[in-house]
Amino acid sequence: MIAWDSAEHTLIEKWTNDRSLPNLNKLKKRGIYETLGSTAEWFAGSVWPAFSTGMPPEKNNVYNHIQWNPQEMKTLKPSPDWLPVKPFWRDLSTRGIKICVVDLPFTYETEPVNGAELAGISTLENLAGPSYYPGTLKSVITSKFGKPPSLIEPYGCVSYKALTELRDKLLKTVEHIENVTLELIKRVEADLIIVNFPSTHLGGHRFWNRSCMKDTLSDIEKHEFENSLKLIYARCDEALGKIQSAIKNYSHLFVFSLHGMGPNTNRSQILEGMVDKVLGRDSQKNSGILLQIRNSIPLTFRNKVKAMMPPNIQDFLTLFWRNKPLSDYGEIIPIEMDLQGFIRFNLKNREKGGILNESEYDDYCLKITEGFYGFKNIETDNSIVQDILLAKDIYGEIPYDSYIPDIIVKWVQTPIDNTNKFVSEKFGEVQWTTPGITVDGRSGNHMPEGFMIVDGKGIDNSIKLSNAHILDIAPTIYKLFDLQKPANMTGRPLF
Numbered sequence: 075m076i077a078w079d080s081a082e083h084t085l086i087e088k089w090t091n092d093r094s095l096p097n098l099n100k101l102k103k104r105g106i107y108e109t110l111g112s113t114a115e116w117f118a119g120s121v122w123p124a125f126s127t128g129m130p131p132e133k134n135n136v137y138n139h140i141q142w143n144p145q146e147m148k149t150l151k152p153s154p155d156w157l158p159v160k161p162f163w164r165d166l167s168t169r170g171i172k173i174c175v176v177d178l179p180f181t182y183e184t185e186p187v188n189g190a191e192l193a194g195i196s197t198l199e200n201l202a203g204p205s206y207y208p209g210t211l212k213s214v215i216t217s218k219f220g221k222p223p224s225l226i227e228p229y230g231c232v233s234y235k236a237l238t239e240l241r242d243k244l245l246k247t248v249e250h251i252e253n254v255t256l257e258l259i260k261r262v263e264a265d266l267i268i269v270n271f272p273s274t275h276l277g278g279h280r281f282w283n284r285s286c287m288k289d290t291l292s293d294i295e296k297h298e299f300e301n302s303l304k305l306i307y308a309r310c311d312e313a314l315g316k317i318q319s320a321i322k323n324y325s326h327l328f329v330f331s332l333h334g335m336g337p338n339t340n341r342s343q344i345l346e347g348m349v350d351k352v353l354g355r356d357s358q359k360n361s362g363i364l365l366q367i368r369n370s371i372p373l374t375f376r377n378k379v380k381a382m383m384p385p386n387i388q389d390f391l392t393l394f395w396r397n398k399p400l401s402d403y404g405e406i407i408p409i410e411m412d413l414q415g416f417i418r419f420n421l422k423n424r425e426k427g428g429i430l431n432e433s434e435y436d437d438y439c440l441k442i443t444e445g446f447y448g449f450k451n452i453e454t455d456n457s458i459v460q461d462i463l464l465a466k467d468i469y470g471e472i473p474y475d476s477y478i479p480d481i482i483v484k485w486v487q488t489p490i491d492n493t494n495k496f497v498s499e500k501f502g503e504v505q506w507t508t509p510g511i512t513v514d515g516r517s518g519n520h521m522p523e524g525f526m527i528v529d530g531k532g533i534d535n536s537i538k539l540s541n542a543h544i545l546d547i548a549p550t551i552y553k554l555f556d557l558q559k560p561a562n563m564t565g566r567p568l569f
């Protein structure tokens with residue numbers, strides 16, 4: 075199984091058709107090709123845990139690489155002590171399947187397995203530092219191929235030079251993962267190999283289009299920039315060819331992504347502003363003096379200073395500023411994330427400092443929902459909220475045992491290019507901090523559909539699957555090994 079993280083299926087179709095991805099094109103022509111529905115429809119960050127557990131976020135409770143912890147009242151990285159999830163390949167390993175797993179996102183530190191597993195190496199969404207099983211692999215790999223390139227995403231819009239350096243690092247990362255995989259194929263006679271290439275993911279965020287480009291570019295530079303993503307996909311295709319030749323006799327080969335990429339539609343930076351307007355409060359005023367001083371410093375300057383710090387300090391600062399003293403949270407807690415807008419209620423008997431009564435829950439759902447639908451982009455007069463999902467509707471009751479947000483906001487699927495100000499007739503204006511461009515410097519952001527190409531025994535291109543979903547992948551693997559899928563997996567085998 076080879077993942078091209080967040081590879082966009084429309085690009086896969088375009089670049090297999092024009093032969094830019096010759097190896098993938100061959101597989102696509104003779105095997106199954108399908109787009110995949112995913113849990114990213116409402117939770118962009120949920121796809122890897124959904125894949126690895128075969129459960130949607132409302133069941134496994136993991137929906138983002140940092141998420142709200144109600145016991146601590148903080149946004150934190152998921153960890154085994156509060157979100158104990160076990161990926162299906164570790165379960166298969168205990169059932170006698172020999173595995174070789176290379177750097178899948180959202181994986182906790184490696185455990186002893188039947189075979190080999192590497193985690194937290196170059197993946198963007200690492201939940202723990204680099205870990206290798208068996209431990210001796212670390213020195214073997216670093217002495218042969220050097221240290222893995224560390225992928226650090228620059229925050230905000232950056233220079234052409236910085237983005238060119240990032241592109242080269244993304245290409246180097248493909249090479250590293252390719253080398254490690256080829257080495258492990260030689261060393262471990264695995265029944266199941268799963269490898270992830272993270273470069274198509276970060277590449278898609280940063281090279282989707284030139285809307286976040288700070289510099290004026292020459293025609294050659296424009297061409298270079300616009301070719302970057304294709305170059306990354308093509309390098310993954312080259313790696314695919316090498317891995318295919320190294321494995322030779324596979325029974326099945328999957329190449330897949332769990333969600334896709336399109337123009338950035340993330341408006342969650344104004345989530346807090348919108349909540350404040352609807353509830354008639356001022357979070358800035360009520361926030362601690364430190365946060366007030368921080369917010370008075372221009373964002374571009376803050377980004378510059380942050381970018382100069384080591385990644386672990388950057389991580390620490392991100393979490394530090396997102397979290398407040400208990401007394402500073404009101405009834406409603408907006409949680410700024412990478413795409414959809416998440417709102418958690420500060421509910422009594424659920425959150426550590428809960429102040430909202432159960433009897434007020436429905437009122438707040440209604441107030442926020444109605445208020446949010448009234449906000450429009452001041453230039454285009456279009457609404458900015460496409461849809462809102464309530465956790466209560468998913469579970470059928472107020473979710474006391476759940477970690478997912480109480481309200482999930484899906485923004486309209488239009489790029490942020492002309493974003494400046496948002497206005498609600500009833501509640502007033504909310505200002506966008508960086509008029510006309512994204513705050514995070516990402517020109518691309520996630521789309522909910524992934525893709526899957528399958529080649530192998532009994533597979534040909536006449537097989538058409540209906541409504542294939544990422545939750546179906548793990549059950550399919552169990553079936554291929556003739557094993558019963560765990561009862562809590564909600565998907566079904568695809569073939």
Ligand SMILES: [Zn+2]
Pocket residue numbers: 080275279520
């Ligand atoms: Zn992403």
